[in-house]
Amino acid sequence: MTDDARTKVAGAREVRDEDAFDVEAVAAWLRAHAKDSAGLEGTPEVRQFSGGASNLTYLLRYSEQDLILRRPPSGKKARGAHDMGREYRIQSHLAPVFPYVPGMVAFCDDESVIGSEFYVMRRLTGPIPRRELPPELDHLSPEQVRSMCTNVIDLLVDLHSVDPAEAGLSDLGKGEGYVGRQVSGWSDRYRKAKTENVGDFEDVTAWLAAHQPADRRICLIHNDFRFDNVVLGESDPTRPAGLLDWEMATLGDPLMDLGGALAYWVQADDDAMFRELRRQPTHVPGMLTRTEVVRYYSERAGLDVTEQQWAFYEVFGLFRLAVICQQIYYRYHHKQTTNPAFKDFWLVTGILEDRCRKIIARADG
CATH class of the missing domain: 3.90.1200.10 (Aminoglycoside phosphotransferase (APH), C-terminal lobe)
Known part of the structure; x- marks a missing residue:
């Protein structure tokens, strides 16, 4: 990953107060449960992506790598929606046959960590077309x-x-x-x-x-x-x-x-x-x-x-x-x-x- 790609992450901003979580708890959980704990030392800087209107998506910026955390929103949810385990499983299973999914790092079903399930994946670098072309x-x-x-x-x-x-x-x-x-x-x-x-x-x-x-x-x-x-x-x-x-x-x-x-x-x-x-x-x-x-x-x-x-x-x-x-x-x-x-x-x-x-x-x- 180039330094430029790490520095400029479009759509990432400060975490909204209502969407904040215990970063130290996530960092400790990841060190214990990630498939590969290399590069997970310390506590990451956290930014929130503003584009999504459903599940909440965050950038976890470690000194050596960027990861992405996904979790459900708060409030009333449609039945069957926001199933983090299902989303994690789909991408894990697709990886060998459809090489366009991000690499999965870990899934947490212990809601005591941050109050909900969540999963963490690798960040794919490259331009993302949003309302306008990048x-x-x-x-x-x-x-x-x-x-x-x-x-x-x-x-x-x-x-x-x-x-x-x-x-x-x-x-x-x-x-x-x-x-x-x-x-x-x-x-x-x-x-x-x-x-x-x-x-x-x-x-x-x-x-x-x-x-x-x-x-x-x-x-x-x-x-x-x-x-x-x-x-x-x-x-x-x-x-x-x-x-x-x-x-x-x-x-x-x-x-x-x-x-x-x-x-x-x-x-x-x-x-x-x-x-x-x-x-x-x-x-x-x-x-x-x-x-x-x-x-x-x-x-x-x-x-x-x-x-x-x-x-x-x-x-x-x-x-x-x-x-x-x-x-x-x-x-x-x-x-x-x-x-x-x-x-x-x-x-x-x-x-x-x-x-x-x-x-x-x-x-x-």
């Missing part, structure tokens, strides 16, 4: 941006090609019937997270229930695939070097994974309201449009999907994103977190509801 990538031409974009989509295709049995992850999900379970499950989650200042989405959930297709196939899916979870190569930033944030990975339908990814895909010609939600650089010259992404992925994965068929996956992806935003806002609304970044998430829920309705109207028209 400054060091400003030199990329539109052709290079397009190459980066298609290579990132190929990463998703590669993941969907992993044999779950070979990875020892055949038990990760419930298998057939995935689409139906997702429609009913996310509909129920929204009803439980609804607050009085947002719409009910009942027309959207009814349309999804009436138009749900059969599973195309069942494979390993990431379920939170977007640019700010991709680490690009340091020597060649047009190629991905890592994929982060595996908390929602499961066995499911690959087109549902793609639909979830494209819910974040705001392009240059979108309406002004939707452009306000952009959190990744999918608007820059050279980036594929959503239509081009679907076409490219379908060709690479060997899955035919018509524009009419795609409407379901697009609406579902946007609806699921609305539920995620509303679940986060619910925690803020009920004072389970005081993070001011979440105070306007209810507005995002409304914008996404309106977009779902427009796509449904076009599909039914």
